[in-house]
Amino acid sequence: MIRLGVNIDHVATLRNARGDAYPDPVEAAKLALKWGGDGITAHLREDRRHIRDADMPRLKALAAPLNFEMAATQEMVRIACLLKPHACCLVPEKRTEVTTEGGLDVVGHREVLAPRIARLKDAGIRVSLFIDPDQRQIEASAELGAAVVELHTGAYAHNQPGELERLQHAAGIVTDCGLELHAGHGLTYDNVTPVAKLPGLAELNIGHFLISQAVFDGLGPAVRKMKYLINCP
Numbered sequence: 733m734i735r736l737g738v739n740i741d742h743v744a745t746l747r748n749a750r751g752d753a754y755p756d757p758v759e760a761a762k763l764a765l766k767w768g769g770d771g772i773t774a775h776l777r778e779d780r781r782h783i784r785d786a787d788m789p790r791l792k793a794l795a796a797p798l799n800f801e802m803a804a805t806q807e808m809v810r811i812a813c814l815l816k817p818h819a820c821c822l823v824p825e826k827r828t829e830v831t832t833e834g835g836l837d838v839v840g841h842r843e844v845l846a847p848r849i850a851r852l853k854d855a856g857i858r859v860s861l862f863i864d865p866d867q868r869q870i871e872a873s874a875e876l877g878a879a880v881v882e883l884h885t886g887a888y889a890h891n892q893p894g895e896l897e898r899l900q901h902a903a904g905i906v907t908d909c910g911l912e913l914h915a916g917h918g919l920t921y922d923n924v925t926p927v928a929k930l931p932g933l934a935e936l937n938i939g940h941f942l943i944s945q946a947v948f949d950g951l952g953p954a955v956r957k958m959k960y961l962i963n964c965p
C-alpha cells in the first residue's frame with residue numbers, strides 16, 4: 733500500500749494570516765491521521781512563514797511518523813537533531829519563492845550536504861532528499877547516504893510536456909540505486925493517479941490541495957478520498 737503523508741503547512745498559513753491560535757495544524761494532523769493519513773509532513777521554513785518552531789514538538793508527540801521538511805542549514809540540522817523526527821527531507825529554499833520551486837541540487841552542493849546528512853543520520857534520523865527526476869541527482873543522493881528520495885512533481889503538476897515520462901524513468905533509477913521512492917508537490921485528485929503508479933513508489937506527500945479541498949469537503953473526507961485514489965488498482 734502506498735503511504736500518504738499529509739502536509740499540514742497551509743493550515744498554519746491560515747492561522748498566521750490573522751495572528752490567532754487557530755486553525756491549529758496539530759489538530760489538523762490528528763484529523764488527517766484519523767482519516768487514513770499514514771504520517772505528517774511539516775516544512776519549518778527559515779522565514780517561519782507557516783509552521784513555527786513550537787509546532788514541531790507537538791507534531792512529534794502525535795506518535796505518528798513525522799517527516800520534517802527543512803533547508804539543509806546548520807540551524808535546521810540543530811533543530812532536527814534535538815527533535816529527532818522519524819525523517820528529515822532536505823529541500824531547497826529561497827526566501828522570495830511562493831513555494832518550493834525545484835529540487836535540491838545535490839550534485840552541486842555535495843560538500844555542504846555530506847556532513848549535514850551524516851549528522852542527521854548519527855542522530856538516528858532517516859534522511860530524504862527532495863530532488864528533480866534527474867539521474868545525476870539520484871545517484872549523488874545515494875552516494876551521500878540518503879535512505880529516500882522524494883521526486884519533485886511540481887513540473888508534472890504544471891503539465892510540462894515529458895514530465896510524467898521523466899518521473900517514470902527516474903523511478904527506475906531510484907529503486908536501482910537501492911533508495912526508497914517518494915514523490916510530491918502540486919498533486920491533486922485529478923493528477924495523482926499516474927504518479928501513484930510509478931514503479932516502486934512507497935509514499936506520496938500531499939498538502940496544499942488537501943487543505944484547500946478541506947474548505948469544501950472537510951479535511952477528513954479529503955484525506956480519505958486521496959488515500960483511496962492513490963491505492964486504486
Ligand SMILES: CC(=O)[C@@H](O)[C@H](O)COP(=O)(O)O
Binds near residue numbers: 739775801939
Ligand atoms: C517541499 C514542499 O514541496 C512542501 O514543503 C510544500 O511545498 C509546502 O510548503 P511550501 O508551499 O511553503 O513550499
Ligand SMILES: NCC(=O)COP(=O)(O)O
Binds near residue numbers: 773882915916919940
Ligand atoms: N514535499 C511535498 C509536500 O509535502 C506537499 O506539497 P504540496 O502538496 O503542498 O504542493
